[in-house]
Amino acid sequence: MSRAIYPGSFDPITNGHASILKSGLVAFDEIVVAVLDNERKRPLFSVNERIEMIRETVKEIGADPKRIEVDSFGGLLVDYCRRKQVRVVLRGLRAVADFEYELQMANMNRHLNEEIETVFIMANDAYFYVASNLVKEARRLGGDVSGLVPEAVARRLDERFGPRVSDESAPSSDG
Numbered sequence: 099m100s101r102a103i104y105p106g107s108f109d110p111i112t113n114g115h116a117s118i119l120k121s122g123l124v125a126f127d128e129i130v131v132a133v134l135d136n137e138r139k140r141p142l143f144s145v146n147e148r149i150e151m152i153r154e155t156v157k158e159i160g161a162d163p164k165r166i167e168v169d170s171f172g173g174l175l176v177d178y179c180r181r182k183q184v185r186v187v188l189r190g191l192r193a194v195a196d197f198e199y200e201l202q203m204a205n206m207n208r209h210l211n212e213e214i215e216t217v218f219i220m221a222n223d224a225y226f227y228v229a230s231n232l233v234k235e236a237r238r239l240g241g242d243v244s245g246l247v248p249e250a251v252a253r254r255l256d257e258r259f260g261p262r263v264s265d266e267s268a269p270s271s272d273g
């Protein structure tokens with residue numbers, strides 16, 4: 099059975115991540131989505147919230163939950179891979195800008211454990227420029243990010259940031 103670990107901050111998961119996950123399931127029997135537990139990155143969402151949003155996204159995209167494990171990890175990714183007995187790391191590639199960072203990480207991981215291979219899947223072009231940080235910034239400033247994130251994430255962003263600018267100016271339903 100082929101297994102891969104799909105690691106990331108997922109703060110929060112976007113439709114870009116979701117499309118990589120879907121494509122990943124074409125290539126692998128099972129995928130472990132591994133959320134980095136690192137408070138130093140000052141995440142917007144707690145690890146538990148991020149895990150919940152990923153689980154809800156798995157349902158939204160109609161993926162088989164039996165083929166996806168959602169977990170969290172701290173420390174080195176290669177150590178986590180060893181603990182899970184998985185030798186393939188799955189990462190998504192978007193625009194060229196991702197390439198250098200991904201190359202550095204893949205090489206560092208190979209240096210740390212040469213038995214672990216990184217496999218890249220190209221992001222769907224509709225989401226080529228979708229990044230969690232940009233989504234958070236746009237939504238925080240009142241922008242509409244629906245269509246870029248799963249419903250479960252859009253809901254949580256609404257709870258965090260309150261009504262969007264356009265919602266506030268819309269006439270209320272009672273007159």
Ligand code: PNS
Pocket residue numbers: 105106107108134173174175176202203206207
């Ligand atoms: O979604 P991100 O933030 O681009 O994911 C980055 C992640 C979590 C894959 C990377 O930061 C990571 O693997 N962190 C764990 C620490 C580690 O192993 N570092 C050495 C490899 S660069």
